[in-house]
Amino acid sequence: MRELDAAGLAGRDDPMLRHHVDAAGVTRAWAAGGATVVEHAVAWGDSPPGALALLGLGPAADLDPLLAAVAGAGADPWRLVVEQTSADAVPAAWRFAPSHAWHWMLTRTPPAPDGAAADVEVVEVTGRTAEVDVVLDAVQRTSFVGGASAVETWLGVEGPDGGLLAVGALVRRPDGTGQLRGITTLPGHTGRGLATAVSAALTRRALEHGTGVATLGVFTDNGRAVRVYERLGYRVGHTLVAGRTGEPSA
Template identity: 35%
Template structure:
């Protein structure tokens, strides 16, 4: 991540969403300025693109770098000029039809990125929540997610996992959540990104999701994280209320575009 920060315009070097980004962005190509910036991270399936800043500036960068991918353009530097793996931009940015056609992408979701850096004063550890073994408990975690959160791309055996937590019921896990380790480096504390939160239907309404989220927040901060982050679909007001009561605040409002027919976010 330190190498990426040196390539960013000054305004974006302390942005939490970048400080808490996963490893794919470490070698990302960057264009833009303090008004708006566009990152492209290479992969075998095409680049992942991420924009920050003024929606008009980000839209203009997309037009310049994607709709007309000349030699040396952002898209050209990733090794692909005819597709992308994923695109995320500030909500309100309207990628042109030409941009989406060039990337072979379609609208997928609107979502928010939130972060918290303190445990609520009234929080107390919930004895229902236990730390899981991502390898030993992998099958049980996946079985819970298949019912509780079938659209997630989170998996306990993915590289970079900080941990998984669960609540057990009579027939196995009734709720789970994971966290991935993000950012960090010389003189900078890392962060955790909460993902894969799911509660089986029969256990909902009992505070299981709140207990899991609060535990990850407390454990992450106790482990030395600068903050704990998460993403949520923008229309999930019930979840938003839970997160805000735990101290999470919105840092980004996003729109994502994925391959046509995608049924879950890119991992």
């Protein structure tokens, strides 16, 4: 195990480290082989003051012993995000009840027209906060969006009466990478390509500026959404689980 400085972390060959991790929030980082563990500050609504999280990426053969070594060095994270393949190797002191597994996906290629979705009109809905919330609140398992100040733009699809049937947000990561969030369709209107059209439009917008990379997160058991994103050109970069440490499974 070796500890990384800022330059060493920036030199790691992993797109999630380059396009997702906020370098300004990193407190320490370690590497071994193809694995990297990053400690960073978190300031969410439910996080205690000074809370730290760990992100563990890389093949299990390298990541499993690296996690053990970092735990032995005294790291004490409030939350852990780790490759699904290393979930069973999480040190005992950090055991947590894993969340649903999710894919971190990315693309560098503008999506081609996608079937019926190519005829769906996508409009700017930034500022229509109450209407966007109606769509998000109608689906119990909504995607994480973050604070309103983090959103660069909201796009959506309107019904015949002008009401919103589907919405999605574009957020910029600190390095300028565009990240899709909150892609949601009202119940009763799924299967019509609305979310596909919103996702495609957001992806094109994301790629126009910044790093020329678009990313998103999607639960692995949401097979329909995963297939949509694959058709739009996204590929899986990492499959991860997350949870608060000290909350073991029952």
